[in-house]
Every structure is written in structure tokens, then in C-alpha cells.
Amino acid sequence: MEQELELSAVIGFQGINFTRKCINSPVGKVISGLLLHPDNEHIIYPLGTTIVVRHIISRSQQFLRGHDNDISVISVSNTGKYLASGQKTHMGFQADIIIWDFDSLQMIQRLKLHKVLIQSLAFSHNEKYLASLGGQDDNTLVIWDIATGKALCGNPVGTNTANQITFFNNSDSRLLTIHNYGLRLWNADLVNKKIQYQDVNMGSIKRIFTCCTIDPSDQLAFLGTRTGDIVEISLDRALFKRIGPVKRLFSQGINCVNLLSNGDLLVGAGDGSIAKIGFKDMLVKSEAKVMGSVTSVSLTADSTHFFAGTSKATIYWCDTDKINPELRNTCHYERINSIAFPYEYSELFATCSLNDIRVWNMKTRQELLRIEVPGLECFCVHFMNDGKSILSGWNDGKVRAFLPQSGKLFYAINDAHNHGVTALAPTNNCQRVVSGGMEGEVRIWRIGKQTQVMEASLKEHRGRVADIKINRADTQAVSASYDGSCIIWDLKTHTRIMCLFESTMFKQVVYHPDESQLLTTGSDRKITYWDCFDGQAIRMLDGSDTGEVNALAITKQGEHFVSGGEDKKIKLWDYDEGISYYQGLGHSGNITRIAISPDQRFIVSVGAEGAIFIWHTPDRIQNSMADRDMPQRN
Known part of the structure; x- marks a missing residue:
């Protein structure tokens, strides 16, 4: 049985999910997901x-883990005693709701009734009941008893x-409840387990309603719309009473x-606006972007004060008077x-x-430096061993090196590859760089203080170069390609030493630390051991049952390696036994x-959703040494 990897920290906010908040809305972020x-x-x-629970001052993190698919909604009760979370799942399957005790961070109830998606959750004011709303495939309202975990009543x-x-x-x-085109008031008879509804008369007003809040006296409700009013x-x-803001x-x-304590409204908009709107005159009092x-x-x-979260994974701290956002997390x-x-x-x-x-x-999980090239995508990044530059490959075909402290451009290799630089590996002596491109070409560059000269162009691959690794002596490089070939090159003679073929799209390759073997993985979901002497496949493992394996990393001693891919699982393997002993679940993207x-x-580990997960290496793995089993001399 695989043991659970301990999650040490995460960097990220609002992983992508498939909640459809209103008609024709695109795939978006978790609405009201920051509490x-x-x-x-x-x-x-x-x-x-x-679910990440982070202390604001100490920045320490704790984690609630019980869902097996992406979380679509969370809610907290009035006193903070309870936390509820709902998830999405696959078509035809039930989507779980979990009620957590916040003090102990333990699961109290797991509720199953809705199908495919949990759209919204709400606690009653006395914290006795939880109301849940299924997604468009379910579209059912259910009221639950928190103490027993039983459904009291429900209605489509x-x-x-x-x-x-x-x-x-x-x-x-x-x-x-707010709908795409209407509002509905519900009155539940929890003793007789019946529920009745009344539609709100909106007159000629037609809107797609996206969010709502109710005033403390329960006299009025304020609703945000897709139209922006x-x-x-x-x-x-x-x-219906009135509509705003004015003009x-x-x-x-x-x-x-x-709703603020003085009755004014605080809204967050899709264009990045945070605005305070007066209750009496419905005029915008203050605003920020x-x-x-x-x-x-x-x-x-x-x-x-308030926290504001955005779809671009940023968290701001603001005051409600002047609304001057202060960036807290990115x-x-x-x-x-x-x-x-x-x-x-x-x-x-x-x-x-x-x-x-x-x-x-690594310790504070704070961003130290950001290097931006607007309009371009960065495919690969490396630190030079001397620490003097950060090397990167971009989709415009250029290799760019940046200074590590200021982020300023150090040098650029123009036209390094025709359709984008997809793989890079600097030599250990920092004198050369090996690059791979979208067109399948591998090039060797000699790096000087003033000039960067192409030393060789190696045209053997017929598909995108996915990864490049260089041995410790800087004499060989291995390149893996989408065309199913993995080639070992002689960096001195610029010739091919060996070629490994497999019916797969290779995604990554790593040297075993003793450089006698290679590990590869790719679209066939296999992890393959190769002999560097004769190029034969030694062993083939099933890296995943459901999706491509995209990533590999090996420990310094070579006794263990880590894999991950489209099944969203981190797996920690014993190299010699070929057995996965640990796995980590948390990513919502590949x-x-x-x-x-x-x-x-x-x-x-990093993923397609933009999140960074930091896992603690098990003590048993940290303490393992390659020569532990060797006989000791007296």
C-alpha cells in the first residue's frame, strides 16, 4: 500500500475548477473561494x-484533505465553528460535501446526494443546518442536519x-436562491420535511444573477448581475425595488x-474593480483596480478591512474607507x-x-523576483552553476539570460530556434549551453562574456525536443523528443553516440547519478530504465494507470525517484525495487x-493549474545512503 506524502506548504490561490456560475460563462475560478x-x-x-488554512501573521499553513476531486465551493459558519466544502466529480457520480470542525481541523460529516457538482453551500445562522445546491446537472436544493449528517428535506x-x-x-x-433569470424565496418546514417556494416579481427587469447578500434585518437583498449592476x-x-449604481x-x-456595517455595498467585478457603493443614493463612493x-x-x-482575491492568483488587503489595495500574495x-x-x-x-x-x-513562500516578457511564453528555466545568471527558453525562439538579483537581461541568443526553445541544459563549467527546439533540432552554444556562438547544430530528431540533460563531466548530453527518440550526444565531437527508440512521445529524461542508466517517461504512461552502454531497455514500469507521465526527478544517491503527470498524483519510487511506496494528492491540474x-x-511539484506544492521528503528516504548495504571495513 502506498503511504501518503506529507504536504509541507503550497504556493497558489484558487485552483481552476469547472463551476459554471451562469449561462455561457467560461471555465473560471472558485467564486468566493477566499474566506x-x-x-x-x-x-x-x-x-x-x-483546503489551505493559513495563519495571517505567522504564515503557517495547515491542510484539510478529504476530497478526491477539485473543490468547487467552500463556506464558513457564523462563529467559525464549522467549515463546509463541496467538490466536482465525473458525470453520473455523486459529488461529496464535507463538514469540518475548524478547531480540530477534523472531518465531522461526509454528505452524499448531489450529482456531478456542488454549486453553493450556506450555513444557517444558528449553525444547526447546512443548505446545499447542486450544479446544472443536479439543480436540487437540500437542507442537512449538521449534527447527524442526514438530509432533512430537498426540492428541485x-x-x-x-x-x-x-x-x-x-x-x-x-x-x-438566485438563478440565471430570476430569484426564488424558500420556506422550509423542517419538522414535516417539506419546502415551499415563491418567485420574486422582477417586473420587466431581466438579469443573470451571480451573487447575493442579505441585510441584517432580513428586509432587503442585494444581488450582483452579469450585466454589471x-x-x-x-x-x-x-x-423588485431598485437598481444601481447610478449611471x-x-x-x-x-x-x-x-454589505458593510453602515449599509454601504462592497462589490468585486470581473474587470478588476473593487468599489464601495452608497446605500442611500447608489453612487460609487470609492474605487480601485x-x-x-x-x-x-x-x-x-x-x-x-477586507481581503480580496482575484482570478490571477493574487490576494490583496484593503481598507473599506478609501479602498487602497495592498498586495499580499502572488x-x-x-x-x-x-x-x-x-x-x-x-x-x-x-x-x-x-x-x-x-x-x-522556500521558507516564506514569498515571491522574490519576477521577470516578465509580455506576450511570450517561457518553456524552460535553469540556474547557471556559477549563480551569475538565470537561463531561459521562450516561444519566440530566443534564449534569454537574466541577472539573478535585479532580473535585468544579461544576454540573449536571437534565433536560437525557429519555433521556440523548448529545452535547455547548461554545462557544469558554465561555458556552453545545449538547447532544443520545437522543430527537433539540438544546438550547442559557446557562451562568452560578450558573444554567444553556435558551436554545432544536431539534426536527428523529427519532433519537439522535450528535455535535455548533461553528464557531470560535460562530455555527453541526452535529448528526449516527442518523435519517440532519445539520443545521447558526444559534446566534443558533436556526433551521436546512441539512439533509443520507443513508440511514445518522450516527456522527460534523467541520468542515474552513476550515469550507467537513463530513466525516461512519456505518453505511453511507462517509466523505462535504459542501459547507457548498449542502449537496451532494462525495465519498464507502469507509471500511471490513467494518464501520461510528464515529470521525473531522481535523488542524489539514485535510490529513489519521483514521477508525476496527468493523473495529478506525485509518486515516490524505490529505484531498485521499481515499487511506488508514497503518493501525494493535491493538484487540480496535470x-x-x-x-x-x-x-x-x-x-x-508544479502543475497546469498554476499551483506549486511543496512536499516533505519522508525521513526514511532522506536518510537512505547508496553505500549503506556495503560491507564495512574493520
Whole structure:
């Protein structure tokens, strides 16, 4: 049986999920997925299958792990005693809801009834009941007893897809659901297990409703719309009352709306606007812009400050008076293509994504440096062994080297490859760089202080070069290609030493530390051991049952290696036995690359969702030595 890898830390916010908040909406982020706990000391957010509970001051992280698929919604009760989370799953299967005890961070109840997706969750004001809403394939409202975990009553919400459910503030039997084109008030008879509804009369107003909040007296409700305005309704009369703000629409719609203690409204919009709107006149009092669509606004208990989360994986801290956003957290918001540690230094690492390279502090998980080239995608990143530059390959065909402290461009190799630089490997003496391109060509560059000269162009591959590795003596390089070939090159004579063929698209290759064998993986889901002497396949392992294996990393001693891919699992293998002893679950997207820190204490995995997971290497693996079983001399 595989043991669970211990998750040490995560860098990321709002992993991608498939919640459809309203008609024709694209795949987006978890709406209202950033919560400030009522204790004002913790923030809570989902990342893939994991819920992250982070202390604001100490930045320590704890994790709630019980879902087997991406979390689609989370909610916290009024006092913060309970936390509820729902997930998405595959068509035809039931989607789980989990109720957690916040103090112990333990699971209290696992609820199963809805199918495919949990759309929305809401706690009653007295924390006795939980209301849940299924996605468009389920479209059912259910009220649960938290103590027993039993469903008390439920009802289909109709053919009009519902987007959110919320309890009234002073009643545990009255609820409001907002739909694509309408609103519905519900009155639950929990004793007789019946529930009735009343549609709100909106007159001629037609809107797609995306979010809602109810005032403390339960007299009024304020609703955000896809159009970018706010609709106010009377809950007593179930009637439309007014619409605002005056002469203003927020482009790309309103994603979240909150009520301040003085009655004013705080909204987050799809165009990155955070605005405070006066209750009396419905005029915008103050406004600010942030990076990305605002998906979450979570107020402190006194309503003087709030956290705002965006679709571009950023978290801001703001005051409600002037709304001056202060950036608190960042991460990639698109696929991460590569990860690299400096030579024999484990305190920081670099990742590259859509249009930037970021350098991270391992202990604080804070971003230290960001290098941006707008409009271009970075495919690969490496630190030169002398620590003087960060090497990177881009989709415009250029190799760019940057200074590691300032991030300024050091030098660039123009036209390194015609259709993009997909793989890079600097030699250990920092005098040459081997690059691979989309067209399948491998080139060797001599790097000088002023000039970068192409030493050789090796044209053997017929597909994208996915990975390149160089041996310790700088005499050989191995390149893996999508065309199913893996070639070992002589770096002195610029000739092919050996070619390995397999009916797969190779994704990554690594040398065993003694350089007698190679490990490869690819689209056939296999992990293959190759003999470097005769080029024969020695062993073939099933790396995954369901998806391609994209990433490999091997320990310094060569006794263990790590793999990951489209099954979203990290697997830690014994090299000699070929058995996976540990696995880590957490990613919501395909795992693209894995790296082991030089001190062997941590495994870092990156994925297509833009998240970075830092796993603790098991003590047994850290302590293993290659010569442990060798006879000892007296």
C-alpha cells in the first residue's frame, strides 16, 4: 500500500475548477473561494483537492484533505465553528460535501446526494443546518442536519439553473436562491420535511444573477448581475425595488457583493474593480483596480478591512474607507512549464509560466523576483552553476539570460530556434549551453562574456525536443523528443553516440547519478530504465494507470525517484525495487514538472493549474545512503 506524502506548504490561490456560475460563462475560478475566518487570524481557500488554512501573521499553513476531486465551493459558519466544502466529480457520480470542525481541523460529516457538482453551500445562522445546491446537472436544493449528517428535506429548483443559495440572517427555515433569470424565496418546514417556494416579481427587469447578500434585518437583498449592476429587492413583499449604481455598469459583471456595517455595498467585478457603493443614493463612493477579475471579498468582523482575491492568483488587503489595495500574495495563474533550483542551494527556486519567470523563497513562500516578457511564453528555466545568471527558453525562439538579483537581461541568443526553445541544459563549467527546439533540432552554444556562438547544430530528431540533460563531466548530453527518440550526444565531437527508440512521445529524461542508466517517461504512461552502454531497455514500469507521465526527478544517491503527470498524483519510487511506496494528492491540474531540493528535504511539484506544492521528503528516504548495504571495513 502506498503511504501518503506529507504536504509541507503550497504556493497558489484558487485552483481552476469547472463551476459554471451562469449561462455561457467560461471555465473560471472558485467564486468566493477566499474566506477570512471570524477569528480574524486565518484565511481559508481551496487549492485543487486541498483546503489551505493559513495563519495571517505567522504564515503557517495547515491542510484539510478529504476530497478526491477539485473543490468547487467552500463556506464558513457564523462563529467559525464549522467549515463546509463541496467538490466536482465525473458525470453520473455523486459529488461529496464535507463538514469540518475548524478547531480540530477534523472531518465531522461526509454528505452524499448531489450529482456531478456542488454549486453553493450556506450555513444557517444558528449553525444547526447546512443548505446545499447542486450544479446544472443536479439543480436540487437540500437542507442537512449538521449534527447527524442526514438530509432533512430537498426540492428541485426548476429548469432555471440556480447559481447561489443563502440562509436568512435571523431564520433557519427561510432561504434565497438566485438563478440565471430570476430569484426564488424558500420556506422550509423542517419538522414535516417539506419546502415551499415563491418567485420574486422582477417586473420587466431581466438579469443573470451571480451573487447575493442579505441585510441584517432580513428586509432587503442585494444581488450582483452579469450585466454589471446591482439589484435591490424587498424580501417581505418578494418584489423588485431598485437598481444601481447610478449611471454606471461594471464591465464583465459583478462576481461578489458584501454589505458593510453602515449599509454601504462592497462589490468585486470581473474587470478588476473593487468599489464601495452608497446605500442611500447608489453612487460609487470609492474605487480601485487590481490585477485580474475580483472573485472574492471577505470582510473583517468590524467591516473596516477586507481581503480580496482575484482570478490571477493574487490576494490583496484593503481598507473599506478609501479602498487602497495592498498586495499580499502572488502566484502563477496559468500553466507552469518548468522549475529549477540553484546549484547546491535549497533556499530558493525558480518557476516559469505564460509570460514570466518567478523566483521564490522556500521558507516564506514569498515571491522574490519576477521577470516578465509580455506576450511570450517561457518553456524552460535553469540556474547557471556559477549563480551569475538565470537561463531561459521562450516561444519566440530566443534564449534569454537574466541577472539573478535585479532580473535585468544579461544576454540573449536571437534565433536560437525557429519555433521556440523548448529545452535547455547548461554545462557544469558554465561555458556552453545545449538547447532544443520545437522543430527537433539540438544546438550547442559557446557562451562568452560578450558573444554567444553556435558551436554545432544536431539534426536527428523529427519532433519537439522535450528535455535535455548533461553528464557531470560535460562530455555527453541526452535529448528526449516527442518523435519517440532519445539520443545521447558526444559534446566534443558533436556526433551521436546512441539512439533509443520507443513508440511514445518522450516527456522527460534523467541520468542515474552513476550515469550507467537513463530513466525516461512519456505518453505511453511507462517509466523505462535504459542501459547507457548498449542502449537496451532494462525495465519498464507502469507509471500511471490513467494518464501520461510528464515529470521525473531522481535523488542524489539514485535510490529513489519521483514521477508525476496527468493523473495529478506525485509518486515516490524505490529505484531498485521499481515499487511506488508514497503518493501525494493535491493538484487540480496535470503535473508538468518535479524537482527535488539539493538538500533532499523537499519535493516541489508544479502543475497546469498554476499551483506549486511543496512536499516533505519522508525521513526514511532522506536518510537512505547508496553505500549503506556495503560491507564495512574493520
